[in-house]
C-alpha cells in the first residue's frame with residue numbers, strides 16, 4: 436500500500452471518532468437543490484469553527500450575507516437566481532471571518548439550468564401602452580422605490596416553516612412569461628397570477644414585517660412584506676389593504692382583498708418574491724420550503 440492510500444485510510448478511520456482537528460477547522464457548505472433553474476431558489480448552509488463570527492456568500496460578483504441558523508454554529512441563507520441569469524455552471528463561494536481576523540473560504544459549483552419561458556404577443560391601442568411624461572415620471576419613481584426596498588437586508592430571519600399560497604386559486608399567468616406588446620419587448624412577468632374572485636382574502640405567505648402599503652400606477656393597491664434574510668413578498672392589484680407599514684404579521688394573516696386596481700384586466704392576485712434583489716418564482720420557494728416545519 437502506498438503512503439498516499441494509507442493516509443486516506445487513516446483519515447477515514449479518524450473522522451467517525453469526531454475528534455479530527457482538521458475537520459473542525461474547515462468551512463463546510465451544504466446547498467439544496469444541486470442544480471437550480473433560472474428564477475429558482477437555493478437554500479445554503481455553512482458551518483465551521485466556533486470562532487466564526489460572520490459568513491457571506493458570493494455569486495456572480497454579488498455578495499449575499501448568511502444569518503445565524505437554528506442550530507449552533509450554522510449560518511443559513513437563501514440564494515435567489517434571477518430569471519435572467521445565463522444558464523451555466525457558476526462558482527459559489529463562501530467566506531467566513533473568525534477570531535484573530537482569520538478568514539476561511541470554501542467554493543463549490545452551482546449549475547443554473549435553462550427554462551423555456553413562453554412569449555406572449557399582444558396588440559393593444561397605443562393609448563393603453565404609451566404613457567404621458569407625467570405618468571412615466573411616476574412609474575420611474577415607483578420602480579426606483581421598490582428596487583431600493585428590495586436591496587435592503589435584515590440579518591434576522593422573520594420567516595419560519597413552509598411558505599404558503601396567499602390565495603388558493605389556480606395559476607393563470609406563469610412566472611417568467613416574456614411579453615411583446617405592439618412589437619416592443621416589455622419586462623417579463625416576474626411573479627405569478629393566481630385566479631381569485633374580487634374580495635377574496637389575501638394571506639401573508641409567511642411571517643414578516645409590512646414594508647410597504649401604497650397605491651402604485653401599474654400594481655394598484657399593493658402590499659410588500661419583508662421576511663428577513665433579504666426575502667420580500669409582494670401582493671398587487673388589491674381592492675383594499677388591511678395592514679399598515681411596520682406592522683408585524685404572521686403566516687396566514689389577511690393583508691388585503693383581491694381586486695383589479697392598477698394595470699389589470701380583471702380580478703386576480705399578482706404574487707411576487709424577491710431574494711436579495713433577484714426575481715424568483717414564488718412556486719419554487721413553496722417547493723423548497725414545503726418540508727419545513729415551524
Ligand SMILES: [Zn+2]
Pocket residue numbers: 608624626627628704705706
Ligand atoms: Zn401578474
